[in-house]
Amino acid sequence: MAIIDVEHLSKTFGTHEVLKDIDFNIEKGEVVCIIGSSGSGKSTLLRCLNLLETKSSGKILFGDTEIGGSQKKINDYRSKVGMVFQSFNLFNNMTVLENCMAGCRKVLKKNKEQSHAISIKYLKKVGMAAYINAKPAQLSGGQKQRVAIARALTMEPEVLLFDEPTSALDPEMVGEVLNVIKELASDGLTMIIVTHEMAFARDVSTRTIFMDQGVIAECDVPEKLFTAPNNPRTKEFLTRFM
Ligand code: ADP
Ligand code: MG
Numbered sequence: 023m024a025i026i027d028v029e030h031l032s033k034t035f036g037t038h039e040v041l042k043d044i045d046f047n048i049e050k051g052e053v054v055c056i057i058g059s060s061g062s063g064k065s066t067l068l069r070c071l072n073l074l075e076t077k078s079s080g081k082i083l084f085g086d087t088e089i090g091g092s093q094k095k096i097n098d099y100r101s102k103v104g105m106v107f108q109s110f111n112l113f114n115n116m117t118v119l120e121n122c123m124a125g126c127r128k129v130l131k132k133n134k135e136q137s138h139a140i141s142i143k144y145l146k147k148v149g150m151a152a153y154i155n156a157k158p159a160q161l162s163g164g165q166k167q168r169v170a171i172a173r174a175l176t177m178e179p180e181v182l183l184f185d186e187p188t189s190a191l192d193p194e195m196v197g198e199v200l201n202v203i204k205e206l207a208s209d210g211l212t213m214i215i216v217t218h219e220m221a222f223a224r225d226v227s228t229r230t231i232f233m234d235q236g237v238i239a240e241c242d243v244p245e246k247l248f249t250a251p252n253n254p255r256t257k258e259f260l261t262r263f264m
Pocket of ligand 2: 066185
């Protein structure tokens with residue numbers, strides 16, 4: 023069964039229809055990469071999935087339940103569907119450890135000892151346990167993003183969304199972040215990843231989506247989409263990266 027099922031999702035800003043009748047689903051354990059030009063609606067789609075943006079019409083189901091409703095239901099859902107941003111979004115006045123513990127304490131209402139243990143577990147996972155007392159300003163971009171991933175993992179989400187997690191990084195730091203995401207994929211974590219790293223998308227995704235002007239222009243297994251796309255627009259987009 024699909025863990026997230028999107029049906030006829032549309033999003034309009036003013037008169038601009040940014041997402042047009044989007045249908046897709048993701049099953050548990052799948053890794054779906056979303057590629058496409060700037061402005062095609064990739065971030066808006068992720069933001070609608072995480073309720074950072076309200077859809078204009080359509081349905082988003084989590085399991086068999088339509089998301090939305092009371093604030094409590096929204097908060098429950100958000101703890102199950104985490105998000106990692108291009109710009110890290112760490113709290114700069116807090117240490118690495120405090121950044122990770124904050125969600126456990128405030129959202130999951132875990133006590134200090136439990137929050138500490140969970141945070142250390144995931145900081146170890148991303149190779150950042152040696153930096154617990156550092157402030158974000160003392161870290162490289164790649165390290166900040168690994169902390170942001172650890173922070174998202176402390177919520178033990180069922181699905182993790184990534185919006186261009188390596189786009190703000192210097193080239194030499196891209197690999198360390200992609201390697202962490204690859205490891206999460208091999209652990210079986212369900213993920214939706216917007217990325218411009220084509221080799222990574224091809225390697226890690228179970229299905230790849232090409233978005234173009236607010237629609238899913240193509241969705242296929244990467245072996246097919248990257249080598250023999252059906253849609254000429256996919257082909258045209260990919261030639262710019264090859
Ligand atoms: P992508 O992530 O693929 O680059 P976005 O989802 O960020 O694309 O944006 C898709 C379109 O929606 C763009 O034309 C963008 O200008 C527009 N857009 C995004 N957010 C807003 C907003 N809050 N208000 C108005 N227009 C927006
Ligand atoms: Mg974007």
